[in-house]
Amino acid sequence: MVTPAVRVEGLEHTFRQKGREVRALDRVDLEVGEGEFVALVGPSGCGKSTLLRVLAGLLVPTGGSAEVGGVSAVGRPGLVAFMPQKDLLLPWRRALANAALGLEVHGVPRKEARARARALFGVFGLEGFEQAWPVQMSGGMRQRLALLRTFLVPSRVLLLDEPFGALDAITRRGMHAWLQAVLALEPRTVLLVTHDVEEALVLADRVVVMSPRPGRLVEEVAAPFPRAREPGIVTSPGFVAAKARVLAALGEGGGTLAEAGEERRAPGA
Amino acid sequence: MRVLQGAARGVSRAAGAYGPSAVLLALLVVGWEAWVRVFDTRPYILPAPSRIWEGFWGTKGLLPEHIRTTLAEAVLGLGFGAAAGVAIAVLVAGIPLVRRVLMPLLVVSQTVPMVVLAPLLIVWFGFGMTPKVVVVALWGFFPVAVATADGLMHADREMVGLVRSMGGNRLQVLRYIAVPAALPAFFSGLKIAAAYAVGGAVVGEWIGASSGLGLYITRAQTSFRVDRVFVAVVLIALLSMLLFAAVHMLARLATPWMYVKTEEETT
Numbered sequence: 001m002v003t004p005a006v007r008v009e010g011l012e013h014t015f016r017q018k019g020r021e022v023r024a025l026d027r028v029d030l031e032v033g034e035g036e037f038v039a040l041v042g043p044s045g046c047g048k049s050t051l052l053r054v055l056a057g058l059l060v061p062t063g064g065s066a067e068v069g070g071v072s073a074v075g076r077p078g079l080v081a082f083m084p085q086k087d088l089l090l091p092w093r094r095a096l097a098n099a100a101l102g103l104e105v106h107g108v109p110r111k112e113a114r115a116r117a118r119a120l121f122g123v124f125g126l127e128g129f130e131q132a133w134p135v136q137m138s139g140g141m142r143q144r145l146a147l148l149r150t151f152l153v154p155s156r157v158l159l160l161d162e163p164f165g166a167l168d169a170i171t172r173r174g175m176h177a178w179l180q181a182v183l184a185l186e187p188r189t190v191l192l193v194t195h196d197v198e199e200a201l202v203l204a205d206r207v208v209v210m211s212p213r214p215g216r217l218v219e220e221v222a223a224p225f226p227r228a229r230e231p232g233i234v235t236s237p238g239f240v241a242a243k244a245r246v247l248a249a250l251g252e253g254g255g256t257l258a259e260a261g262e263e264r265r266a267p268g269a
Numbered sequence: 270m271r272v273l274q275g276a277a278r279g280v281s282r283a284a285g286a287y288g289p290s291a292v293l294l295a296l297l298v299v300g301w302e303a304w305v306r307v308f309d310t311r312p313y314i315l316p317a318p319s320r321i322w323e324g325f326w327g328t329k330g331l332l333p334e335h336i337r338t339t340l341a342e343a344v345l346g347l348g349f350g351a352a353a354g355v356a357i358a359v360l361v362a363g364i365p366l367v368r369r370v371l372m373p374l375l376v377v378s379q380t381v382p383m384v385v386l387a388p389l390l391i392v393w394f395g396f397g398m399t400p401k402v403v404v405v406a407l408w409g410f411f412p413v414a415v416a417t418a419d420g421l422m423h424a425d426r427e428m429v430g431l432v433r434s435m436g437g438n439r440l441q442v443l444r445y446i447a448v449p450a451a452l453p454a455f456f457s458g459l460k461i462a463a464a465y466a467v468g469g470a471v472v473g474e475w476i477g478a479s480s481g482l483g484l485y486i487t488r489a490q491t492s493f494r495v496d497r498v499f500v501a502v503v504l505i506a507l508l509s510m511l512l513f514a515a516v517h518m519l520a521r522l523a524t525p526w527m528y529v530k531t532e533e534e535t536t
């Protein structure tokens with residue numbers, strides 16, 4: 001049996017602060033195969049970011065196990081390429097230096113790291129902005145830069161926390177096509193968190209649905225088409241059916257779907 | 270052509286920024302001169318600006334030496350003070366126990382009046398430059414230490430997490446996040462210290478020195494040359510501004526991202 005790229009078993013986490021307890025994750029089991037693209041959807045506050053932070057080694061969970069490439073990631077950062085929900089560009093570094101950060105942290109000499117980053121600026125639609133400061137870039141550019149920085153971290157596993165959250169619908173669609181192209185060029189294992197059910201079904205091979213807090217996995221839906229899905233498929237019957245299943249799972253989780261309201265409006269519309 | 274235009278724009282911007290201050294200063298000087306002449310104020314009470322200028326002209330051969338001494342003491346003291354301030358900030362920010370033990374003592378250290386301490390320093394270090402440098406350093410380390418410690422402690426935790434997620438160790442977190450995040454605060458502290466450095470050196474010299482503006486002042490006072498006291502006051506102000514401007518330039522070079530102008534902010 002091949003070791004999966006990511007394996008999470010019985011993962012639970014409770015935040016404790018001044019006597020108040022918030023149970024964020026409740027016995028989550030998840031496997032992501034080597035080269036697989038899995039999307040994680042769920043209502044706001046259900047623990048998606050918490051799960052990624054555990055896998056990134058930044059948060060020690062109160063229970064269960066989390067492995068990356070067969071190695072426990074608990075309290076052990078450095079195994080994955082992690083893109084946090086905020087872009088977290090360093091204001092004191094120009095775009096190029098921001099992109100090269102992961103390589104530099106991994107000990108690649110600065111000059112080589114920046115040369116490798118520079119080579120990808122065109123692909124990420126950032127050509128000509130190598131010397132810009134983050135404050136001089138638009139929200140979409142900042143997110144692409146954060147994504148480029150994540151891509152350059154030398155790890156097979158990408159954890160992306162709402163990478164397109166700050167983008168408008170049109171730019172977002174462009175970014176989907178582009179992400180698919182980049183992944184076709186250089187395949188990686190991806191775990192993507194998103195609020196957008198369509199985005200999840202267009203990009204991922206498999207969509208995993210989480211319940212409201214405390215987050216549990218309540219449903220798994222395989223994407224109805226093989227990779228390189230065109231934006232046009234969103235109106236095909238297979239896609240609509242898959243989307244309806246995801247939305248139903250989100251609804252069943254109970255509670256209010258604050259952020260999922262838009263998706264809930266009209267499956268099949 | 271572009272360079273010329275740029276230079277012209279720079280000059281007009283400087284005129285716009287400093288023009289009002291210059292006009293106000295000129296008005297003050299003129300008013301002062303008029304007051305002294307109209308009310309015929311005695312020069313040992315308040316000398317007129319023209320009289321101060323004469324005082325300056327009469328001692329201009331002596332002044333460069335005094336200026337050099339005072340400036341050297343101020344710059345050296347500022348350097349040592351900044352170094353000590355950074356060292357203390359690193360300890361205070363890095364080790365909670367040190368923070369609790371040291372912080373109250375540091376505050377207390379600033380309540381000891383320098384005029385009380387300076388004679389002691391002269392007893393300990395003699396009449397040379399050392400006690401003056403120590404006075405400036407004792408004055409300057411505090412704002413640097415407090416500001417830098419604050420900057421170090423408020424490094425964005427999520428940015429720290431980002432570098433750690435990349436496998437970064439403590440040293441790399443310090444290098445890529447904490448240090449650059451603390452630099453602007455460090456320079457704020459250094460600017461405050463720079464503004465007081467020349468004054469600190471003069472206080473040190475005042476107690477006892479063989480050269481420096483403090484000595485120049487004591488001599489002027491013993492011979493009731495109030496005009497020369499004012500000469501020294503003006504020089505101290507000019508030197509302080511010079512030092513402050515130098516630190517500002519340093520800050521611009523070391524933290525360029527703090528001075529980036531984005532479109533909406535330029536208007």
Ligand SMILES: Nc1ncnc2c1ncn2[C@@H]1O[C@H](COP(=O)(O)OP(=O)(O)OP(=O)(O)O)[C@@H](O)[C@H]1O
Pocket residue numbers: 015016017022023024042043044045046047048049050051085213
């Ligand atoms: N550091 C923390 N301390 C205390 N509680 C926390 C902390 N981080 C997260 N939580 C709580 O844990 C729960 C899950 O948070 P998490 O950020 O994982 O949600 P999420 O699914 O990513 O939400 P969103 O979609 O809005 O980003 C929330 O109720 C949140 O308030």
Ligand SMILES: [Mg+2]
Pocket residue numbers: 048049050085161
């Ligand atoms: Mg989140």
